[in-house]
Amino acid sequence: MSSNEIHQETQVRSLPRIGEKAPQFEADTTQGRIRLSDYEGSWLILFSHPADFTPVCTSEFIAFQKIYPELRKMNTELLGLSVDSISSHIAWIRNVKEKFGVKLEFPIIADLNKEVAQMYGMIMPEESSTETSRAVFVIDDKQVIRAIIYYPKSTGRNMQEILRLVKALQTTDEHGVATPANWQEGDDVIVPPAETDELAEERMNDDSLNCIDWYYCTKKLS
Amino acid sequence: MACVNAKGQLTQSAKKLLRAVGDDSLSPQDISKKAGIPLFKVRSSLRELKDAEYVSEENGSWQLTEKAKKVLEEDN
Numbered sequence: 001m002s003s004n005e006i007h008q009e010t011q012v013r014s015l016p017r018i019g020e021k022a023p024q025f026e027a028d029t030t031q032g033r034i035r036l037s038d039y040e041g042s043w044l045i046l047f048s049h050p051a052d053f054t055p056v057c058t059s060e061f062i063a064f065q066k067i068y069p070e071l072r073k074m075n076t077e078l079l080g081l082s083v084d085s086i087s088s089h090i091a092w093i094r095n096v097k098e099k100f101g102v103k104l105e106f107p108i109i110a111d112l113n114k115e116v117a118q119m120y121g122m123i124m125p126e127e128s129s130t131e132t133s134r135a136v137f138v139i140d141d142k143q144v145i146r147a148i149i150y151y152p153k154s155t156g157r158n159m160q161e162i163l164r165l166v167k168a169l170q171t172t173d174e175h176g177v178a179t180p181a182n183w184q185e186g187d188d189v190i191v192p193p194a195e196t197d198e199l200a201e202e203r204m205n206d207d208s209l210n211c212i213d214w215y216y217c218t219k220k221l222s
Numbered sequence: 223m224a225c226v227n228a229k230g231q232l233t234q235s236a237k238k239l240l241r242a243v244g245d246d247s248l249s250p251q252d253i254s255k256k257a258g259i260p261l262f263k264v265r266s267s268l269r270e271l272k273d274a275e276y277v278s279e280e281n282g283s284w285q286l287t288e289k290a291k292k293v294l295e296e297d298n
Binding site: 031032033034035037038039041042072077 | 224251
């Protein structure tokens with residue numbers, strides 16, 4: 001193997017960062033050829049999995065399908081990805097329907113040449129240089145990357161956390177607030193810290209807020 | 223091809239999308255609402271149907287071509 005071949009095998013691009021525009025791509029999926037720009041106006045969860053016909057991935061896809069209706073109510077779509085072929089994806093989808101009674105309704109990218117996987121930094125060479133890891137990219141309706149989650153091959157993802165994350169991001173956008181640890185819909189939200197001493201003083205006297213101190217104020221969303 | 227099968231015939235989902243357009247000139251968002259098909263799927267299908275000359279686009283609005291109207295008529 002030449003040094004050039006070794007270099008190509010181990011080449012890994014850095015993953016896109018939160019706040020950046022999501023890198024555009026066009027890819028073959030189980031529902032036809034799809035461009036990332038086709039999702040403009042909707043939120044998108046772009047997620048990768050190591051391989052079709054493996055137990056943790058199967059459990060995840062069933063779990064993703066179970067939260068899909070709730071995600072769609074939040075104007076959010078799902079788009080899966082692995083380096084398997086379209087034929088493999090189709091066979092797996094049909095197997096999941098036959099064996100588990102679950103119809104997977106969202107598209108799955110067949111990223112055989114790893115183009116999208118490398119673009120999004122979904123391959124962790126120390127874990128596997130031939131499979132994608134369990135990456136989740138939350139992309140908003142303006143196609144900006146808003147959150148990134150990574151899990152190793154051995155650990156299935158938590159769907160409730162993904163739902164909570166999307167709800168928290170959309171709440172932040174709608175109300176201009178932040179959300180505290182373990183926040184759930186209906187809980188108090190955090191008012192962004194005051195930027196001047198005067199605003200800090202005003203905030204401490206604002207009866208609509210619950211301020212522990214000037215930098216830690218929460219409120220209820222009406 | 224998601225809209226056209228191996229025999230060169232339109233798939234059921236493609237026909238559903240075309241019927242939603244009907245005699246109108248609609249945006250992908252309008253088609254999505256009318257047909258109950260996700261917006262990403264509408265956009266991707268319209269691209270494919272345009273290449274196959276079943277729809278045409280003008281200023282962001284999509285209409286059926288004579289070819290599409292003929293296929294839908296034959297179906298009725």
